[in-house]
Amino acid sequence: MLTTLAGVLFDGFAYGMLLFLMSVGLSVTLGLMNFTNLAHGSFAMLGGYVVVVLTERAGWPFLATLPAAFLITAAVSVVFERLLFSRFYRRSELDQVLVTIGLVFMATAAAAYLFGTVQQPVQVPSFLRGAWNVEGVSIGVYRTFLIAVAVVIAVVLVVGLETTRLGQQIRAAVDNQRMARGLGIDVDKAFALTFAVGSGLAGLGGGLAVEWVGLDPAFGLHFLVYVLIVVSMGGLGSIGGSFAAAVLIGVGDMACKYYVPELGAFLIYALMVLLLFLRPQGLFGRR
Amino acid sequence: MTGAVVRPLPDPHAFLARRARWSAPEILFWLSTLLPFWLFPDYLSLASQIAVWALFAISVDLILGYAGIVTLGHAVFFGIGAYTAGLLGKHGWGEPLSGLLIAATAAAAVGFLISFFVVRARHLALLMITIGIVFMAREAANALHWITGGSDGLQGIRIDPVLGRFEFDLWGTTAYGYALAVLFVAFVFCRRLVNSPFGLALQGIRENPTRMLAIGSPMRWRLQQVFTFSAGLAGLAGAVLAQTTETVSLESLGFQRSADVVIMLILGGTGRLYGGILGAVIFLVARDQLSDVNPRYWYFWIGMLLIGVVLFMRDGLLGGLSRLWDRVRGRGA
Numbered sequence: 001m002l003t004t005l006a007g008v009l010f011d012g013f014a015y016g017m018l019l020f021l022m023s024v025g026l027s028v029t030l031g032l033m034n035f036t037n038l039a040h041g042s043f044a045m046l047g048g049y050v051v052v053v054l055t056e057r058a059g060w061p062f063l064a065t066l067p068a069a070f071l072i073t074a075a076v077s078v079v080f081e082r083l084l085f086s087r088f089y090r091r092s093e094l095d096q097v098l099v100t101i102g103l104v105f106m107a108t109a110a111a112a113y114l115f116g117t118v119q120q121p122v123q124v125p126s127f128l129r130g131a132w133n134v135e136g137v138s139i140g141v142y143r144t145f146l147i148a149v150a151v152v153i154a155v156v157l158v159v160g161l162e163t164t165r166l167g168q169q170i171r172a173a174v175d176n177q178r179m180a181r182g183l184g185i186d187v188d189k190a191f192a193l194t195f196a197v198g199s200g201l202a203g204l205g206g207g208l209a210v211e212w213v214g215l216d217p218a219f220g221l222h223f224l225v226y227v228l229i230v231v232s233m234g235g236l237g238s239i240g241g242s243f244a245a246a247v248l249i250g251v252g253d254m255a256c257k258y259y260v261p262e263l264g265a266f267l268i269y270a271l272m273v274l275l276l277f278l279r280p281q282g283l284f285g286r287r
Numbered sequence: 288m289t290g291a292v293v294r295p296l297p298d299p300h301a302f303l304a305r306r307a308r309w310s311a312p313e314i315l316f317w318l319s320t321l322l323p324f325w326l327f328p329d330y331l332s333l334a335s336q337i338a339v340w341a342l343f344a345i346s347v348d349l350i351l352g353y354a355g356i357v358t359l360g361h362a363v364f365f366g367i368g369a370y371t372a373g374l375l376g377k378h379g380w381g382e383p384l385s386g387l388l389i390a391a392t393a394a395a396a397v398g399f400l401i402s403f404f405v406v407r408a409r410h411l412a413l414l415m416i417t418i419g420i421v422f423m424a425r426e427a428a429n430a431l432h433w434i435t436g437g438s439d440g441l442q443g444i445r446i447d448p449v450l451g452r453f454e455f456d457l458w459g460t461t462a463y464g465y466a467l468a469v470l471f472v473a474f475v476f477c478r479r480l481v482n483s484p485f486g487l488a489l490q491g492i493r494e495n496p497t498r499m500l501a502i503g504s505p506m507r508w509r510l511q512q513v514f515t516f517s518a519g520l521a522g523l524a525g526a527v528l529a530q531t532t533e534t535v536s537l538e539s540l541g542f543q544r545s546a547d548v549v550i551m552l553i554l555g556g557t558g559r560l561y562g563g564i565l566g567a568v569i570f571l572v573a574r575d576q577l578s579d580v581n582p583r584y585w586y587f588w589i590g591m592l593l594i595g596v597v598l599f600m601r602d603g604l605l606g607g608l609s610r611l612w613d614r615v616r617g618r619g620a
Contacts, residue, residue, distance in 0.1 A: 030411065031354075034410075036411060038412075042542065061403055075600070084594075087598070093357055093410060093414075094351070094357050095597050097357060097359070097414065098549075098550075098553055098593055098594075098597045099593070099594050099597045101546060101590075101592040101593070102589075102591070102592075102593035102594040102597070103590060103594065105586040105587065105589055105593070106586075106587050106590035106591060108586060109584045109585070109586045109587035109590070110587060112584065113584055113587070149292060197317030221440065221542075225418060225422065225542075228411070228414075228418065229415065229419070231411070232411050232412055232415040236411070254296070262430055263426065263430060264426045264430065265422070265426055266423055266426040266427060266430065267463060269419040269420075269422045269423040269426065270419075270423055271418050272415065272419045273404060273419040273420060273423065275402075276404075276408055276412045276415055276416050276419075277404050277408070277416070280408040280409065280412040280413075281412070283410075286310070
């Protein structure tokens with residue numbers, strides 16, 4: 001009883017870390033520009049395909065593909081940001097939703113065209129496979145690795161946002177964009193950088209997710225919903241909020257699937273709707 | 288005219304009456320909807336699908352185009368209407384018109400409950416509430432497979448002849464006539480609604496909510512009213528689909544269906560009722576023609592078209608056409 005609970009908690013936490021990596025970028029960029037980017041999940045999918053292609057077709061070692069997933073996704077996202085999204089910052093929310101969901105459809109169809117609709121496999125190195133048995137609780141090696149990566153990134157993000165000059169500029173712009181511009185901060189540049197890093201992290205999260213949840217063209221839309229749940233519950237522009245919401249959703253989702261599998265993800269959606277009804281600004285949001 | 292002249296405020300009733308007048312192109316359009324009976328007798332089931340989707344798109348236009356509520360979850364009400372009508376037909380209540388009314392009422396009742404959630408939130412939270420509700424509904428319908436048939440869909444629906452005379456046939460003649468009649472009646476009602484003081488209040492809320500509150504408009508209540516009405520219309524569309532096809536699938540309350548209807552509306556043009564109809568015609572005819580070529584990649588082109596319309600034609604095809612029309616007329620005068 002207790003050991004299964006501990007197992008669910010561990011797996012849920014690891015799953016939450018995956019969600020955190022995929023959603024933190026969207027949370028910050030939404031807080032910064034109020035740009036509703038539904039294509040964020042598709043960037044995560046791109047990272048997943050980068051990892052699959054590099055390991056399975058180009059023969060790269062798995063660990064080397066992870067930075068590549070980050071960099072390639074970041075580069076691609078910045079191209080989209082400059083060429084397409086930046087035209088929509090002052091447009092209505094509906095236009096932003098439409099243009100990004102158009103992109104989601106294109107990404108899904110393109111993935112189906114290039115890779116087919118089958119699940120893509122990925123080989124992780126042998127030292128990341130298997131599980132430890134701690135007091136009867138199975139602790140997956142790969143999931144531990146996931147948690148370690150996500151925690152390190154969370155710490156780097158928080159420290160970077162608190163102490164570096166760019167971090168201070170981003171925080172200033174999130175709090176009050178007009179004032180920040182008035183003080184001579186190049187908000188557009190800060191935003192493009194944040195967008196690249198955030199999308200890159202989504203790509204990294206997508207790459208890390210393949211081993212666990214698989215990868216097919218529906219990945220982008222499926223995780224988009226989870227990512228949006230995390231972002232809207234955590235509150236915009238808050239790394240700590242995203243972290244807490246991701247852990248909550250990860251553990252909650254695992255627990256639902258383990259204890260009441262017949263309900264599927266129903267309880268997660270119900271929890272989100274209820275929470276947004278009570279607190280439309282999210283758990284930790286200020287606006 | 289000099290700048291000093293102050294234009295007198297038009298009489299509001301005369302203004303509304305002028306907007307509500309039927310124009311010749313409108314009458315011609317509705318007459319032309321009868322043409323498929325003679326011109327395309329092989330495509331009548333497609334035509335009846337178009338009528339259903341047009342009605343669904345009009346219901347979304349009321350809240351999205353007129354009241355400015357962005358939703359990606361309206362298929363919930365479409366699905367509730369479809370399942371209600373389907374279950375009635377399956378369990379012996381085969382009379383179609385009363386089935387429609389019951390289905391629309393059920394959808395409107397759920398819509399009223401959900402409207403409390405919808406008017407509280409804005410921006411991302413509002414979007415997420417609509418998405419969350421559609422995913423919840425789908426999970427629930429899947430879990431209740433002993434009622435809904437789950438992923439196999441609801442089978443075994445029997446619908447009596449319409450008015451006791453017109454039996455639903457294999458060629459879709461009755462289906463198209465029935466769907467078209469429902470669409471027309473609902474359209475006349477909606478047209479009356481948007482050209483009423485109530486319709487003006489909705490557009491005011493879309494344009495400037497703060498000001499509407501300041502002049503004393505009960506904003507939340509207005510939004511709840513239109514949301515409930517729109518949910519009922521969506522349920523009506525779903526019920527017509529269930530009755531004419533005698534089957535209901537799980538997709539009828541999915542996210543994809545919610546997104547599809549918004550896409551149709553955007554392609555056609557929001558805030559003018561006819562936009563939804565035009566969008567449904569283009570979307571479904573294109574899908575019918577293109578899906579033979581490459582079914583899986585159809586959404587690539589839809590996505591591209593959507594981005595193109597949002598980038599270059601902000602008020603949809605109908606908006607573009609009406610600008611063109613204005614220019615032609617301006618030159619002629």
